[in-house]
Amino acid sequence: MNILIKNACAILPEGYDNCCAVAIRNGEIAAVGTVPADFRADKTIDAKGKLLTPGFIDAHTHVHMTALRNRADDLPFTAWLFENVMPMEDTLTTQDAYWSVQLAIMELLMSGATCFLDMHMFPGTLGRATVDAGMRAVLSRGLTGGADDREGGARRIREAKQDMERFKDEKLLTFMVGPHAAYTCDEAYLKEVAALADELGVGIHTHLSESEDEQKTIRERYGCTPAEFYDRCGILRKNTVCAHCVQLNDSDMALLAARGTSVAHNAASNMKLGNGFADVPALMAHGVNVCLGTDSAASNNSLSMLREMELVSLIHKGTHRNATAASASEVFDMATKNGAKAVGLGDRVGEIKPGLRADLALFDMSSVGFFPIGDPKAALCYSSAGLRADTVLADGRVLLEHGEFKTIDAERVKFEIEKLDKRLSGKDLKK
Ligand SMILES: [Zn+2]
Incomplete structure (x- = not known):
């Protein structure tokens, strides 16, 4: 056509x-x-x-969590994640995830986004819902694993490979491997995941240095920063996207720059969870490719790329007391061509x-x-x-x-999400 x-x-x-x-x-x-x-x-x-x-590129999402919007707010990071979001997430069915993804895509499209990089736990469903909507996406099955969960870690890797095979003919879907974080994967598992990325010829999508707790945990376990730990596991590379990077020190930033690793800046999510936010002007001064992500509707609570661009344009000027920091032109690039480069689509979109x-x-x-x-x-x-x-x-x-x-039945999506919302609220437990 x-x-x-x-x-x-x-x-x-x-x-x-x-x-x-x-x-x-x-x-x-x-x-x-x-x-x-x-x-x-x-x-x-x-x-x-x-x-x-x-079209804007949302370079860090968890779109299956969109139905969890406005359900765990004003909570400290660890309580938010382990006591609220994860237990709710565990109750989601594949059908719930399908409608959540479609709702996410509606919101992304309304803000001018045409592509997202996602980490999920619903192989099959994420790809199906995205293909049905006609959206472009880079998908990564979230991977966690270590000595106490070898079997689960291996299963998640199998699922990641199966997902790539299942959707290999879908031209708008590409894939990365998605080790969740330095604190949910051990060293052996991260090295296995890095080898998997080599074997499959794909990039890596992960979380890095999101909170002070993460810094402390990794320092106690390995005696170094999460970025240094990732580097020793082979995770930091040219086609790696690290979301957050709030707590990076100067030498971590130099390390990411040397490896050519991209940073997905998630300003709203990081601020809402009280984690602070990445020092984007410093990252840029080091030559790091910075792009933007909304993270999930459970932590943002919006998937609007326009809102993210507005926040990023303002907050760095405020913290650096410098009206030229994160200029509109730089932020526009973060939302477009930097995002395309980060997710491995620099020669296709942006x-x-x-x-x-x-x-x-x-x-x-x-x-x-x-x-x-x-x-x-x-x-x-x-x-x-x-x-x-x-x-x-x-x-x-x-x-x-x-x-x-034109490709999504918006009324059906709202109907299905409403049913799920009632179930999560305990108002409709019979269904
Ligand atoms: Zn995330």
């Missing part, structure tokens, strides 16, 4: 184009600016008055240029609060409260059109 987007105000790698045309042929951006004379569109999107951006896949979002520039738009990147970072994407395409397929979901 050929799609022509015309008259858009586009954010291109070389700058802004106030009247831009983008020709999409079979999901690929065939031309930007001037449309080839022989291009015949099956569908034309007149984007007059709309801002066209590359920018609007010929040869890349058409993962694109359109925003109505006349939306109150967003208007007048002035500088488009600044508008997305500082004036996007309440803004919703108008139209979103992933791989050249329209998933959201004028605010309407």
Whole structure:
């Protein structure tokens, strides 16, 4: 199918184009600016008055947890995780997870996201729900294991491999291996996972240095920082994405930079759990590739990439007392091309240029609060409260059109989530 987007105000790698045309042929951006004379569109999107951006990349999520939104709030990190979220998560069925994922994708699309990097515990279901929605994703089955759970650790690795095999023909799904954290995997298991990534030729998606407790635990167990421990296990590498990285010291940052490891910054989640947040200007000064993640709706409690961009644009200016820290342009890059690079899709998405896949979002520039738009990147970072994407395409397929979901039955999703919500509340235990 050929799609022509015309008259858009586009954010291109070389700058802004106030009247831009983008020709999409079979999901690929065939031309930007001037449309080839022989291009015949099956569908034309007149984007007059709309801002066209590359789709945002949420580089750290747990989308199966979306139904747990607003259920464990204002709690310290360890109590939040081990006494509240994990027990609730354990009660989720595969059906619950399916609808949670679809709800997550609805929210991601509404904020202009077209791809997410996820760590999950529902092999089969995550891929199915994502494929059904037509969304792009990089999936990793969460892996935990150690001396006290060799069998469970081995089972989770088997499931990760089976999941990759199951969805190997799905062109919008790619995979990473997902060791959960330094405190839930022991050294032997992490080395096994690193070898698995080599064997499968995929990247690694993990959590690193999220809390002070983690720093303390790893220091006691191994006498080093979690980043140093990860490095000795072979986890830090060029195609590794480490979420959080709140507690990294200067030499940890230099280590990540030397290894070419990317950091997924999760500002809202880290702040809400009282963990602080990563020192992004320092990471950037070290040359680390920084991208953005929402983490889960159980800890954020939003999956809006726009909200994340706004927070990131503001908080580092405040803490560094420097109005030039985390500029709109830098934060826009974090949400687009840095994310693409981190998740291993730098040659496919993240920018609007010929040869890349058409993962694109359109925003109505006349939306109150967003208007007048002035500088488009600044508008997305500082004036996007309440803004919703108008139209979103992933791989050249329209998933959201004028605010309407084209691949997801939104009413059904809400109905199913409502049933689950009642069950979690104990109001509907018979069902
Ligand atoms: Zn996480």
